Amino acid sequence: xxxxxxxxxxxRETRAIPxxxxxxxxxPNFSAxxxxxxxxxxxxxxxxxxxxxxxxxxxxxxxxxxxxxxQHGLAALFGxxxxxxxxxxxxDGVKINDPAxxxxxxxxxxxxxxxxxxxxxxxxxxDDAKTxxxxxxxxxxxxxxxxxxxxxxxxxxxYDSIVAGVAARAEVPAGWVVLQERHVALGFQMALFxxxxxxxxxxxxxKVYGQPPQAAADDAVATQGELRxxxxxxxxxxxxxxxxxxxxxxxxFIRGLGAIAVYPTLADGVIPICGYEDPVEDLIERMTGxxxxxxxxxxxxxxxxxxxxxxxxxxxxxxxxMVGTEHNTQERIPVGPTxxxxxxxxxxxxxxxxxxxxxxxxHQHLMQQGKAGxxxxxxxxxxxxxxxxxxxxxxxxxxxxxxxxxTETLR
Numbered sequence: 001x002x003x004x005x006x007x008x009x010x011x012r013e014t015r016a017i018p019x020x021x022x023x024x025x026x027x028p029n030f031s032a033x034x035x036x037x038x039x040x041x042x043x044x045x046x047x048x049x050x051x052x053x054x055x056x057x058x059x060x061x062x063x064x065x066x067x068x069x070x071q072h073g074l075a076a077l078f079g080x081x082x083x084x085x086x087x088x089x090x091x092d093g094v095k096i097n098d099p100a101x102x103x104x105x106x107x108x109x110x111x112x113x114x115x116x117x118x119x120x121x122x123x124x125x126x127d128d129a130k131t132x133x134x135x136x137x138x139x140x141x142x143x144x145x146x147x148x149x150x151x152x153x154x155x156x157x158x159y160d161s162i163v164a165g166v167a168a169r170a171e172v173p174a175g176w177v178v179l180q181e182r183h184v185a186l187g188f189q190m191a192l193f194x195x196x197x198x199x200x201x202x203x204x205x206x207k208v209y210g211q212p213p214q215a216a217a218d219d220a221v222a223t224q225g226e227l228r229x230x231x232x233x234x235x236x237x238x239x240x241x242x243x244x245x246x247x248x249x250x251x252x253f254i255r256g257l258g259a260i261a262v263y264p265t266l267a268d269g270v271i272p273i274c275g276y277e278d279p280v281e282d283l284i285e286r287m288t289g290x291x292x293x294x295x296x297x298x299x300x301x302x303x304x305x306x307x308x309x310x311x312x313x314x315x316x317x318x319x320x321x322m323v324g325t326e327h328n329t330q331e332r333i334p335v336g337p338t339x340x341x342x343x344x345x346x347x348x349x350x351x352x353x354x355x356x357x358x359x360x361x362x363h364q365h366l367m368q369q370g371k372a373g374x375x376x377x378x379x380x381x382x383x384x385x386x387x388x389x390x391x392x393x394x395x396x397x398x399x400x401x402x403x404x405x406x407t408e409t410l411r
Contacts, residue, residue: 015404017354019336022052022077022110023264023296023324026065027170029055030182032327035171036061039327040068043335049407050357051335052077054108054324057130059115060176075406077360078112080259082129083242084250095274097266100233104242107250108296109259110322111360111374113367118257125253129245130178134159136240137179143238144188144231151207155191162187181232182328185224193220221330251290255377258367260360262294262322263287267310269301280313287319291379293388294356296322304339304346311349318388320356320396323349358399359392365402 021043026036033039043051051074053065062078069076083106089096090103098104118126138159145157159179166183167174196204198217205213205223209230215222231238245253254261265283266274277283287295295314299307314321323337323345338344345353363373374395375381385391 015400017350018049018407019047020050020354020357021048021324021335021337022050022079022322022357022360023054023081023108023298023326024051024335025055025081025326025328026053026061028058028061028166028172028177030180030186030328032330032332034169036065037068040065040072040074042332044072044074046335048074048335050075050077050361050403052079052110052322052324052357052360054079054081054326056081056083056180057126057133057178058176059112059118061170061172062115073407075361075403077110077357077364078115078259079108079110079262080112080115080254080257081106081108081264082250082254083244084247085244086247089276094276096276097264097274099266099270099274104244105247105250106264107247107254108262108264109254109257110262110294110296111258111260111364111367113258113364113373115257122253122256125249125256132243133178136242137181137184139240140181140232140238141184141187143240144184144227147208147231147237148188148192151204153192153196153204155188155195157187157191165190181228182224184232185228188227189220189224192223224330247290251292251379255375255379258373258377260294260363260373260375261290261292261379262296263292264296264298265310267297267302268306269298280310284314284317284319288317291375293318293375293381294320294322294360296324298326299323299337299339299345299349300325300333302340304343307339307349308346311352315352318392320359320392321353322356322360323353354400355392355396358397358403359395360399361403362395362399365399 024039025031026039027033053062066076085103086096086105093102095102096105141157141159145155148155162179162183163174163177165187166177201217202213213226215226230236233239251261265277267277297307311321325333325335325337359374367373372382382391
């Protein structure tokens with residue numbers, strides 16, 4: 001980003017809030033988009049001005065993401081998502097932000113100053129996570145291949161063949177690919193549709209599942225989802241136990257990259273709301289107990305009332321807030337975030353989440369300049385400010401100036 005002259009409160013009062021999205025998964029992560037360039041070009045066509053990535057494990061594609069954003073006149077923010085575990089909550093059966101796995105915790109990092117140049121310690125952490133993921137996914141693929149063979153369909157699918165397919169479609173080196181369950185489901189669905197005529201698919205899948213399939217025989221996306229839910233989840237035939245890292249280690253990794261730790265909230269994306277997140281006042285206490293002062297929603301899965309309640313409660317507690325869409329399925333939903341069933345974000349939510357986007361933009365920029373950001377490598381807030389309100393306002397004003405300078409559509 002270009003340098004800013006400094007906060008300009010008077011100018012901010014006259015500016016309209018643009019369209020922004022701070023949580024996109026781009027290829028080679030499982031994504032609605034074919035390539036990272038497709039993600040950026042689509043965002044530009046839809047009038048999005050600021051976009052932020054939130055990929056798992058490998059950030060090799062982020063240089064291309066930044067280049068594409070510059071080409072289209074968009075501002076780029078760098079983020080990540082990580083899966084970890086809170087062991088006490090796992091033991092006690094508490095659901096955090098994964099409704100199917102007690103203790104499993106997704107955590108995000110925002111505003112990575114140099115995502116494609118991690119230090120040696122961060123690189124080792126990423127490599128260890130990738131190695132563990134590869135072992136689990138390989139075992140899962142082998143199990144599914146054997147299950148299909150027992151049902152009468154032999155396919156030549158391996159970890160390497162699925163990786164090769166993902167890399168080819170995303171136009172990236174194979175070394176950048178970290179397979180997710182969705183990739184595996186896609187690989188087997190494609191083989192199924194290639195080798196089994198549509199009129200025979202229900203019979204074969206009935207043998208695989210032990211009961212008739214729910215997905216239509218010609219619905220590729222629904223079949224992928226059912227392969228995943230019927231075979232790969234806990235208690236299913238191809239389930240392989242994960243070995244997620246402790247939550248505190250994930251936080252240390254995120255902060256070691258220079259990013260701000262942000263808690264991604266499921267809220268009423270599942271009913272009942274996960275115990276860790278309900279009520280929001282208790283969630284705030286848990287977040288701040290881990291020195292987490294940023295929150296994020298994927299509002300397309302939430303009702304407007306719940307989005308308003310959580311966002312305003314966070315902001316009142318001195319926590320900045322962001323919103324995104326994930327785009328981690330093949331469904332091409334709009335890039336501009338909305339609530340459940342397409343309901344718009346309220347003006348209050350737009351204002352607060354735009355402010356949070358600007359906070360992260362300022363942090364990313366300052367860290368790139370070797371200066372103190374919003375929080376340090378231990379998660380401690382920048383002490384140069386007397387209180388949370390002053391800190392948020394300063395970073396929001398600086399970040400907005402940076403974004404308006406960097407984004408052609410906002411000038």
